[in-house]
Amino acid sequence: MNVHTLPASRCPRCHRLVVPPARLCPDHPVTMEAATVPNIGEVVSFTTLHSPPEGFKAPLHIALVELDGGARLFCHGEETKGIRIGSSVGVESLDRVFYFSHMGFADRARLFWRRAGARGEKVASITKSVVQGIWRGRSSGDS
Amino acid sequence: MNQVWIAGAGMTRFGRRDETLPDLMAEAALSALADAMIEQPDGLVVAAMNPEEFTGAGNYGSLINTHLGLSHVPALRVETATSSGVAAVYTAFAAIASGLHKTVLVVGGEKMSHMATPRVSEIIGRSIDPHERSYGTTMPALAGLITRAAMHRRGLTLREISQVAVKNHANGARNHLAHFQEAVTLEAVMESRLVADPLRLFHCCPISDGAAAIVMTAEPAEVRIAGIGQGTDTIAMRYRSDLTAFVATQTAAQAAYRMAGFGPERVEVAEIHDAFAPFEIISLEDTGLIPPGKAGRATLEGETALDGRLPINTSGGLKARGHPLAGTGIAQIVELCWQLRGMAAGRQVQAQVALAHSIGGLATNNWVTLLEARR
Numbered sequence: 001m002n003v004h005t006l007p008a009s010r011c012p013r014c015h016r017l018v019v020p021p022a023r024l025c026p027d028h029p030v031t032m033e034a035a036t037v038p039n040i041g042e043v044v045s046f047t048t049l050h051s052p053p054e055g056f057k058a059p060l061h062i063a064l065v066e067l068d069g070g071a072r073l074f075c076h077g078e079e080t081k082g083i084r085i086g087s088s089v090g091v092e093s094l095d096r097v098f099y100f101s102h103m104g105f106a107d108r109a110r111l112f113w114r115r116a117g118a119r120g121e122k123v124a125s126i127t128k129s130v131v132q133g134i135w136r137g138r139s140s141g142d143s
Numbered sequence: 144m145n146q147v148w149i150a151g152a153g154m155t156r157f158g159r160r161d162e163t164l165p166d167l168m169a170e171a172a173l174s175a176l177a178d179a180m181i182e183q184p185d186g187l188v189v190a191a192m193n194p195e196e197f198t199g200a201g202n203y204g205s206l207i208n209t210h211l212g213l214s215h216v217p218a219l220r221v222e223t224a225t226s227s228g229v230a231a232v233y234t235a236f237a238a239i240a241s242g243l244h245k246t247v248l249v250v251g252g253e254k255m256s257h258m259a260t261p262r263v264s265e266i267i268g269r270s271i272d273p274h275e276r277s278y279g280t281t282m283p284a285l286a287g288l289i290t291r292a293a294m295h296r297r298g299l300t301l302r303e304i305s306q307v308a309v310k311n312h313a314n315g316a317r318n319h320l321a322h323f324q325e326a327v328t329l330e331a332v333m334e335s336r337l338v339a340d341p342l343r344l345f346h347c348c349p350i351s352d353g354a355a356a357i358v359m360t361a362e363p364a365e366v367r368i369a370g371i372g373q374g375t376d377t378i379a380m381r382y383r384s385d386l387t388a389f390v391a392t393q394t395a396a397q398a399a400y401r402m403a404g405f406g407p408e409r410v411e412v413a414e415i416h417d418a419f420a421p422f423e424i425i426s427l428e429d430t431g432l433i434p435p436g437k438a439g440r441a442t443l444e445g446e447t448a449l450d451g452r453l454p455i456n457t458s459g460g461l462k463a464r465g466h467p468l469a470g471t472g473i474a475q476i477v478e479l480c481w482q483l484r485g486m487a488a489g490r491q492v493q494a495q496v497a498l499a500h501s502i503g504g505l506a507t508n509n510w511v512t513l514l515e516a517r518r
Contacts, residue, residue: 018382020274026382045295045386047287048340049279053265056279064288064381072381074278080340085295097278 005036006093008071017071039091041067043100046080063100065091075100144240149357149514150364151179152480154473155252157353157465158322164191164198164254164354165210171354171470172211172250175477179246179358186244187211187218190231190251190469196266197255207250216248224270225418226503227251228355228472229371229510235359236371245361252354252470263350267468270504272379283347285380285505286419287339292386293421294341301341303439305332307420308345310448311456315463317449317490322351322465346420351465355474363517366480369405369496370513372398378507391509392429392500399498399511400431407431410513411453411494412482414475416502417460423447426500427455430511454492457482472501476512483516 008017009032011025017037018026025032046063049056061077075091075098077083089100153174155167162170168189176182189207200206204218223230228251235247255263268281275285293299309329315321332345359368374394377383383390400406410432417423427438432453433446441447447455458464458478461471479497481487499512 016382026377026379045288045292047284047291047342048337049281049284049287050337050339051261051264051281051283052279053268053281054261060279060284062278062280062284062288064386074275074280074381076278085292 003090004039006039006067006091008035008037009033010035017069019067019071019073037071038068041065041089041091043083043085043087043089044072045085046077046083048080063089065089065100067091073098077101145242145361146363147236147239147368148360148362148364149366149368149476149480150181150246150360150362151175151177151358152356152477153178154320154355154470154477155353156320157351157467157470157474159256160254160352164194164252165206167254167352167354168207168250168252168356169210171252171356172248175250175356175358176248179360179364181246181358183213184216184246184248184358186235186238186247187213187216188231188234188247188249189218189220190222190227190249190473191220192222192224192227192253192468193266193269194253197253197258222469223508224504225466225468226472226501226508226510227469228474229476229499229501229512230472230503230508231469232357232359232473232476232512233371233373233510236368239359239361242361247359248356249359249473250354250356251473253468254352255467256350256352260350270507275380282418282505283339283342286347286422287342288380289386289425290342290419290421291340293425296387297436299421299424299439301333302329303424303443304346304421305329306442307417307423308332308462310442311417311460311462314449314457314490315459318459318464321459321463322349323459323463342419348418348461348466351467353465353467353470353474355470355477357473357476357480365484365517367515367517368512369515370399370401370403372396372400372402372511374398374509376507378504380505388425389429389502389506389509391506392426392502392511395509395511396430399513403513403515405496407498409496410498411496412457412479412492413453413455413498413500414458414478415455415460415500416471417456417462418466418502420462422502423455423460426502430498430500432498449490449492457487457490457492472499472510475499475501476514479514483514
């Protein structure tokens with residue numbers, strides 16, 4: 001995975017960092033400044049939700065990760081096998097959603113479709129019908 | 144500041160109920176008014192967390208005052224998520240302490256068992272930070288994160304957590320108004336299905352319907368509100384530096400003890416917000432009732448059982464009495480009034496001072512109330 005930075009906000013008064021960026025510090029009514037944080041950190045805690053809410057599929061792996069520098073963020077993950085509190089993980093943002101662990105492109109794509117749920121299935125069925133259409137067109141041209 | 148007393152208490156049976164929310168609230172309110180021997184209060188405060196979503200009706204202050212035949216009585220609706228009931232008690236407390244009102248009826252409740260569980264879960268989950276909710280976090284998911292962190296950092300064991308559910312079910316079996324009136328074994332709790340790893344089904348409170356009410360007065364009655372305190376924390380869990388203690392409870396407890404002029408050492412019975420079993424252990428320490436790091440072991444050794452040194456959740460708690468959201472904080476106070484007045488048949492303990500602890504949202508808006516029997 002790539003080591004890069006994620007957009008964040010920093011409170012000019014208490015120097016607290018938050019991800020994703022926010023306008024005001026949660027502890028002071030002060031406008032925060034734009035900042036960046038590295039996309040690597042440690043697992044604070046994690047769970048696997050077996051009865052997720054509407055729009056998500058079980059099992060849903062959720063982790064709270066503390067990035068280097070102190071900002072914490074919620075992430076999805078493909079699995080929690082081998083993950084422990086304190087484990088070092090990388091965080092990638094895909095379609096504005098954070099995912100933890102070391103993931104290849106195939107893993108990220110799979111996660112994207114799983115999270116997309118009904119929307120993903122719709123896109124997949126459209127793709128399928130377009131492909132079938134092209135295939136049928138080619139077949140009729142041949143005959 | 145005027146002293147504030149509780150002159151009457153009443154609640155419905157909690158569980159799956161066919162009645163409408165206004166009917167449940169009326170049942171609890173009329174029972175509290177009868178107990179106080181008062182027909183007309185000068186104020187009404189109603190607590191309901193998500194009545195628009197669950198019942199399709201709004202404007203609950205006016206809906207309930209008219210339903211009760213008290214349409215001329217000034218009515219408010221108050222909301223702080225799952226601790227809304229105590230927020231309503233606090234509103235009435237402020238009105239009486241300041242001299243604005245002499246007698247205020249407080250009623251809270253929720254009606255939700257008619258909806259499918261995923262839908263109820265989603266509606267309750269609206270009290271979570273929207274960004275975090277976009278990750279599919281629900282109350283059980285956040286509680287699962289907290290539980291794992293507490294086991295890791297505080298050495299809390301699954302056995303200790305499970306014993307909370309066993310104890311509260313045993314108490315609920317003695318409460319004819321409880322949602323669950325059956326005992327459960329430690330094995331059954333530890334082997335129930337996983338909900339949000341490491342939390343299992345029997346570590347979580349049920350979806351309950353019900354309502355509870357109290358009548359608060361400036362006139363001395365049998366129970367006095369000695370102290371009431373509120374504490375808050377960030378709605379976003381990612382903004383908190385520690386998952387294993389609730390700052391909102393600690394702040395609320397300090398404020399309540401300061402108002403009462405005494406500390407946790409005088410508390411002899413308490414109702415603690417055990418929406419998830421580990422929360423009872425965490426909250427016993429946050430309120431100072433049990434020293435840090437000792438509450439898990441105390442639970443396992445029976446210190447918090449009905450016949451223990453400090454009985455906790457004699458009603459059965461949220462786990463067994465049930466958790467109709469905005470009804471819960473008031474139901475805790477109803478139970479403690481009955482304990483202080485010697486009316487808790489079948490589960491009576493000896494106590495002069497009691498503590499109620501209520502969590503709003505995922506510990507974003509918590510309350511601690513101290514009650515004292517009139518001497």
